Amino acid sequence: MGYIRLKDIRVSYDNKNNILEGLNLDIQKGELVSLLGPSGCGKTTTLRVIAGFIEPNDGQFLLEDEDLTHVPVHKRNFGLVFQSYALFPHLTVFDNVAFGLKLKKLDKNVIQEKVDAMIKACDLEGLGQRFPKELSGGQRQRVALARALVIEPKILLLDEPLSNLDAKLRINMRIEIKRIQKKLGITTIFVTHDQEECFSISDKVAVMNKGVIEQYDTPEEIYAHPKTEFVARFIGFENFIPLKKKENHVYVGENGALFHVDNDVDCQSCQATIRPDDILVITSVDNKENILKGTVEVRTFLGKSYQYEVATELGRVVVNSSNEHIYESGQDIVLLLPANKIILV
């Protein structure tokens, strides 16, 4: 039983098209879970259902087995960090952070103490009397985080919090978020469209597409074993080859070529997918299995390697190969698809 449970959530604005369709999600206490997907997949809508900004048309949202589906936002006591930070422009950093505590009518000294501690924890010392417009992007981000955390929320919700920062700061901030999250042990939901960002900080990832969760697993499992074509494509698999099952662990391509696959699944005809990095370009053909012959069409330089687009009998295949051997366009090459790298979807 999860700490947070979403049960059959359906959200529709016009009662014709569903933004979320029977969405189910279980999150354990203390976990950092990411909702990952392209724009329009429903990840932000899911977060807004949990936050209480949207009431689902159907379904339930439970926290510790308590039904909060119809509890208004201001009674949920969840911490929220927005993409735009949404700091209060007319208040100083101190008053921004103290905002939630003042509403709880806490004692003045207690507020002072808690806000000071949080300002220190978020590395904002000395900035208490500044206004948001006088802060850098990273500082604003930390104020937003401090403001959300100081109320000791039951869960922390982050809506693409890093997308307005530059690349270097983004990496620092995600480590920072992870550190604070682990220290406080707060259950956190993180919405992002950035695969690397999400894999680096999450305990679990829910990959979303068109209002449903396609796969919900640890980052390692999703990276190694995507379950659907959509998930595979989203996390960098570029080659999809249709195959038919011959016997267990052995599949046959449209041209009759045999492919051994270590990770067998229960399907008669399916697609084999493999990352461009995992395909090997070989010179001598020792065995006849897991082999694909083709002609180089386009070569592009990626820095540490070259990328080749190869026309094969089973369609176009993208291969990354080291700089040791350089192949020209028009050249015939042989590709080896290792049995342990092929994923069936």
Place this chain on the structure above:
Amino acid sequence: MRKNKALLIFSIFVFAFLFVPLLIIVVTAFGEAPTITFPIKGFTFKWFANVFKSKAFVDSLILSGKLALYATLVALLVGIPAAYAISRFSMKGKGLLKSFFLSPTIVPGVVVGYSIFQFAILKLHMPVFQGLLLGHFLVVLPYIIRVVGSSLEQFDFSIEEAAWSLGCNKVQAFFKVVLPNITSGISAAFMLAFINSFNNIPVSMFLKGPGISTLPTTLMNYIEYNYDPTVSAVSVLLMLATIVIMFIVEKTLGIAAFTK
């Protein structure tokens, strides 16, 4: 920048056309002759003193001030929530509603004045002041909605959502977070509406009653029977007041807020 003499001369003519008449009015306010003459003979402040000696002028000045203040305040009470609703919620006919509110100049003031005269004065027998207040309220409401609305367009509503998440109910969030961030828009709207009400003639013409008249209508009546520089003096005072108010608006929000 390339200098263009023809354009420069043309601009000077346009500015002269706009400003010279005003300048002449200002100058005539200081002439000693009992009728408006230009150029003036002598120099005196007596026409300014005359303005404040005339009961009709002083009474109507007070009435105009009161009217503009009350009409603007009532319009703020109605207009701020309306502007908030228009920019915050998506509803059917939003575009229509918006253009209806945002086109204060489409309906001629005479039509507004006449229809309120028909409805409020003739049918409902509303007292003169209340009738005037209703008329001026309708005249200034679009300005409030327009200026406060443009200020709300700039407002990031996730700030409001952040306030909710920190424990504010919707009313608290509006007063604690939304309102403090649109104050410059509200003060600009206030002043623009005040000026519009204070200077309004067409609506006041219909709705004024015996012995109750706003400053601009009193001024018009006065000009019909008199031709002394008191009128110029009143005009100078009105211009000064308007300039001061517009200066404050420019300093707080910028005139640009009205032209968007």
